[in-house]
Amino acid sequence: MDKIDRLVNLLKRLNSEEITESLKSEALKMVSSVDPLELSLAEQKLIEDGTKPEDLRHLCDIHMEVLKSELDKLKLKLSPNHVLTTLIEEHDEILKLLSLLEELNAKIQTISKYDKNIIEFNNLLKTIDSIIDAENHHKREEDVLFPELESRGVTGPTRIMRMEHDMLRNKKHEIRNLIFKIEAMDFNQFKTSLDEAVKYLVFNLRDHIYKENHILYPSSIETLTDSTLWNQMKEECDKIGYCSFTPGK
Structure with missing residues (x-):
């Protein structure tokens, strides 16, 4: 073999x-x-x-x-308030939310009929809302980090990341909309649709985070070497704002 x-x-x-x-x-x-x-x-x-x-x-x-050790090496190069430090820490929180989403879906798949008093359904909505709240994370990448890379000829990775942001955004809202349709749906069909959507989102968002942490962000450090530029980018990020789960914000 x-x-x-x-x-x-x-x-x-x-x-x-x-x-x-x-x-x-x-x-x-x-x-x-x-x-x-x-x-x-x-x-x-x-x-x-x-x-x-x-x-x-x-x-x-x-x-x-x-590859965690490689990411840890990158973090050691960054100050606590660095743009990339915050983005990486937000990724850590999003990964926790994805694990929770995965667990909730697994529990719901074992339930035989819908009951609004079952806590998993309420927690499912809270969790997907928290994941959707990552919008400012994506906006800081798209409006601050990506343009600086693109102006220096790094366009391939950012184009893919933008496309994935759109795809992931649509899937998040698909899950949220599905939750609000639950009472009008056949419950088995709801479970099937939820299972497919959650597995798709969890797999692809984890993969997206992996590519940003291990490819895009290290490339950003190599490409954008001016500390003054990073300070200016931090100011622009502050104007955009952060997520409800951003550590220290």
């Missing part, structure tokens, strides 16, 4: 078994020893075999943990 096949088998186990410390340790060891191409080939093989991309969520978690 070659390396790709072993990785495919591991990914299948991540999606079908309980994530024990032993399995997590095995996954961390293997994922840290493969390069991005091998990982992409294994993911592609799973998708060709019928696995939905959003069902690879546990891989995304494992991969982020492997």
